[in-house]
Amino acid sequence: MAQLLTLLLFGAGAVVCALSAIAVAKMGDSQRSDRFAGITALLVSGVWCLLVITLPPSSSLTQFYEILRNLAWIFVLFRLFANDGRDESLALVRPVAVALGLVEFLQFFLIAIASAEPQPVAAVVQMMALFRILVAVGALLLVHNLYGGAATSSRRLLAWNSAALALFWLFELNLYTVAYLSGKTTVQLGALRAAVVAVSAAMFAFGYLQKSAGLRFKPSRAMTFSTLSIALTGFYFLAMVALSDRVARASGDLAHVTQVGILLLAAIIVALWLPSPRLRGSLRLLALKHLFKHRYDYRNEWIRFTNTMANAASDTASLQQRAIQSLADITDSGAGLLLAPDETGSLTLAERWRWDAIDVPAPAMPSALARIFEGEGLILDFGEVRAGIEHHGELQHIPEWLVADPQIWSAVPLLHSERLMGVIVLARPAAPRRLDWEDFDLLAISGQQLASYLAENASHEALQEAARFDEFNRRMAFVMHDIKNLSSQMGLLARNAEKHAENPEFRKDMVVTLRNSTDKLDGLVRRLGRYGTPRGERRQAIELKRMARDIRLRFAETHPVEIQSNGECVVVGDAECLDQAISHLVQNAIDASPEGHQVLMEIGSTGLRGEISVIDTGKGMSAQFIRTELFRPFQSTKDNGFGIGACEARELVHAMGGRLHVQSREGLGSRFTVSLPLAEAARLIERQHGTDDVDERAA
Structure with missing residues (x-):
């Protein structure tokens, strides 16, 4: 078991070193003079981890790469002083770095002496450990001077690199101190060595990606939640494996049947338990509450909110449905309703999102409650409502159907320029919880943004309707113009008829004129019939x-x-x-x-x-x-x-x-x-x- 754990840790160390080297090469600050030295040290450390997996720890090649690894990190430590020119200005830096390299180089001779003997000589092992102690102490002194004597701007740049090197050399100091005192290295410390190398490599890579002050390791909420889920699943399976192993120690067929049954039961429970929305919601809430300063990742929430509202081209949902969905996604709510004001000021159902089962009366909310929403910007928490807690005298106006249904969780007003555009009623999330200040703040600002979308949409529809009326009015103006012309012609014809009514030729022309006028009027009627085409x-x-x-x-x-x-x-x-x-x-x-x-x-x-x-x-x-x-x-x-x-x-x-x-x-x-x-x-x-x-x- 210990050997397997050692292999896993050194394998992980090799992977982390390789990924760190790639990250520094692709995304590291190309202006830093120590960048190439850092990449080399990370790659050599990764190769050393692989050799520990494939070869015995006492093999000459493994020890050779360990020396190269230490020399590479000493060189990196020296090059780190070049970030503010101290490799040239401080006379002690270069001699100390060279001396540490020479002491580490003496390990080659000690390895040659040890390999000549069939069994390692205790004196040689202690000498090797002593040299490593000297190198570790000298390296720690350089790390202290690297960070302590750096300018303020350089400290911000070197903080992560200094911490990584301090962790690495401090563990080496403890490891070889134990080896010097006991004459051998314990298996547990040897396995832990890979974990320290991996952590140091990751921290070192963060240092190279750092270009300004204040870099912190801030995993995303999705990564934290996934890691927590995987960790819980892993612990669960380890517990089941340990239990089945204990059962297997008993004799008889019953023990084997029990062992298989326990493993099958574990798989079934995980298959049914992990996809549960309630469980996943509880895990997410646990992670957000205890691992982050704020529950919400505001950047990701706003990106998702914007994408949902702008997804009209590929989504058949209406703007109102997308508005409900965008607000529901923020709180992990699974359904919602949009209530809009009518001509009397009451709120009526305008749209549903995944909530067809609920029966909404008309009107859904009275005008008095709508005025409270509009005047106070109140966000209703129906947990408080059912407990009899009120803030602005709203309890007497809340309809019974909202209180009676336990799935109704909150109501968020959509305010645009102090005008109520609607109210979104959200269903209870899969993992029940109470609303807090962070929920209220985010829901309030999101409601204002949604109100602006709805107001813009209403204005667009009003402009389209006004354009249609304008087109109709222009057509009517054209028709009135033609009618005026026809009226002028008919008036002139009537005046001429008073003078020439007895003239046969005039009567003949008058018939033609009347026919043309009739055709003209028919054309006007046809034009009106073609309105909008x-x-x-x-x-x-x-x-x-x-x-x-x-x-x-x-x-x-x-x-x-x-x-x-x-x-x-x-x-x-x-x-x-x-x-x-x-x-x-x-x-x-x-x-x-x-x-x-x-x-x-x-x-x-x-x-x-x-x-x-x-x-x-x-x-x-x-x-x-x-x-x-x-x-x-x-x-x-x-x-x-x-x-x-x-x-x-x-x-x-x-x-x-x-x-x-x-x-x-x-x-x-x-x-x-x-x-x-x-x-x-x-x-x-x-x-x-x-x-x-x-x-x-x-x-």
């Missing part, structure tokens, strides 16, 4: 000259409109939207033109695009007005104008992928030009991309 997405071939003729006919009875064209020009777009946009521009041109002055529609093509321009000879616009006012809704140069026509025309043209250009000179008139891709050019582009979805029919 994209515009300008229906792509088809449009013959601009034909569209211009239809528009001219529509305005023939109200104002002279002429067309000038160089031939056929077919573009791609939405025929209905383009007709509406051009009609707006023509109506604006008529309103801006003097009585009897014609409006011109000019059609042509430039390169890959077709154009239709609406030209008037009105009073024109300034560059400042075009740049800042023309396309803003409700800005108009006309009396009683809505200022909508140009704005809607530009939106309709842009929705089709077109452009609207404006040229104007004050006192001369204006030109509005709509530019769209030619059908042939669009067809070539579509073919290059492997599609051809342009409607060949002209509008």
Whole structure:
């Protein structure tokens, strides 16, 4: 058993030395001049541990590596003085280090003398121990001077290295003092030697990773909990093995059956006991309460909290469910409810997380209790509530269903700018405990953060709703503008009918005008029916000259409109939207033109695009007005104008992928030009991309 323990300890020492060397090489301070010496000493110590496992301790190779190990640590000790230049300024450092190296080097001669004898000579063993005592004492003196004579900044840097070397050489001093007095080394001290080497190597590596003051060994809570769990499991199995070994010492088959039964029972108990949430919660609580200053690892808790709230892309849970989960994770609670204020100020159920079994009445909490949450920031501990303890007169307002259910543990208000966004009710954790000041502080700040998330989400939804209403209002403004134009046309038609009602040609034109007006009203109704749908997405071939003729006919009875064209020009777009946009521009041109002055529609093509321009000879616009006012809704140069026509025309043209250009000179008139891709050019582009979805029919 002792031999097995020795092998395990030296094996662990070799592993720790190797890992420490790797850590120093990869993460150590590269500016330190003693870094390479430290890595070498750690590697030599690791090889020495392996040789002790594989070879007898008295073998020449093992003793040879022990000498190398001690020489390496002496050299490391000397190089540590170089961190503040004392290897050159103190005259005693170098001679002492050299003298210690020479004394350790004498071990080679003593090993040669001892190996020549079949049995170790006691005098030689004592001489070897004496030399090692001298080296250990000298090394301890150097360690004392290394730390005691260092500057304040160097002390912060050398604290861990000095402690590691002091532990190593102090144990060597005790070990060889015992060997000198007894003439031999005890097995127990030899096994403990590996543990000291491992601890010293780990401390030494921490020293090399140290770059500022105040480094402490701070294992994470997860590591502490896992280590505690493994340790308890190991102790449990060792106890079972010891018990079964005692049983096995008895004779007979019954002893063997009992031994196997004990081991099986141990395995079954561990398999059922360790996965228990209650047990794991109790172990975690025990570790956090007694091994750490604070129960919570605030960094990890905040990272987990943030990840839970930001995990919308990969998680199907709603924002409200993630809010409950993030707060439940902090306290190890397994379920929760979110209660939100309604229009009366009472709190009603808004969302559940893993708590479908509980029956929540409506309202869940009265408005009086909600006001206490909002005004006092009270976190309810239902253990106190059931014990009759109150803080702000809340007991009389707490509903019976919250007190009656023993699984209800706490209620945390979500406050944003002193406004209650909701209350999260948490279920009792697997390992029951009472809330303390640290729970209250963390739950309060987490509740405020969750309230900001919920407030931001509510604001986002309100903005989306306001945007939808704004879109609707803009559409209604466009419709009102078109209705005004139709009203003007109908009024003019009525006035002309009083003068020319007996004229057959007039009646014929009046019927056409009424039909066009009816079609226009039908179009308005269809536009309202398409509320919320994209515009300008229906792509088809449009013959601009034909569209211009239809528009001219529509305005023939109200104002002279002429067309000038160089031939056929077919573009791609939405025929209905383009007709509406051009009609707006023509109506604006008529309103801006003097009585009897014609409006011109000019059609042509430039390169890959077709154009239709609406030209008037009105009073024109300034560059400042075009740049800042023309396309803003409700800005108009006309009396009683809505200022909508140009704005809607530009939106309709842009929705089709077109452009609207404006040229104007004050006192001369204006030109509005709509530019769209030619059908042939669009067809070539579509073919290059492997599609051809342009409607060949002209509008």
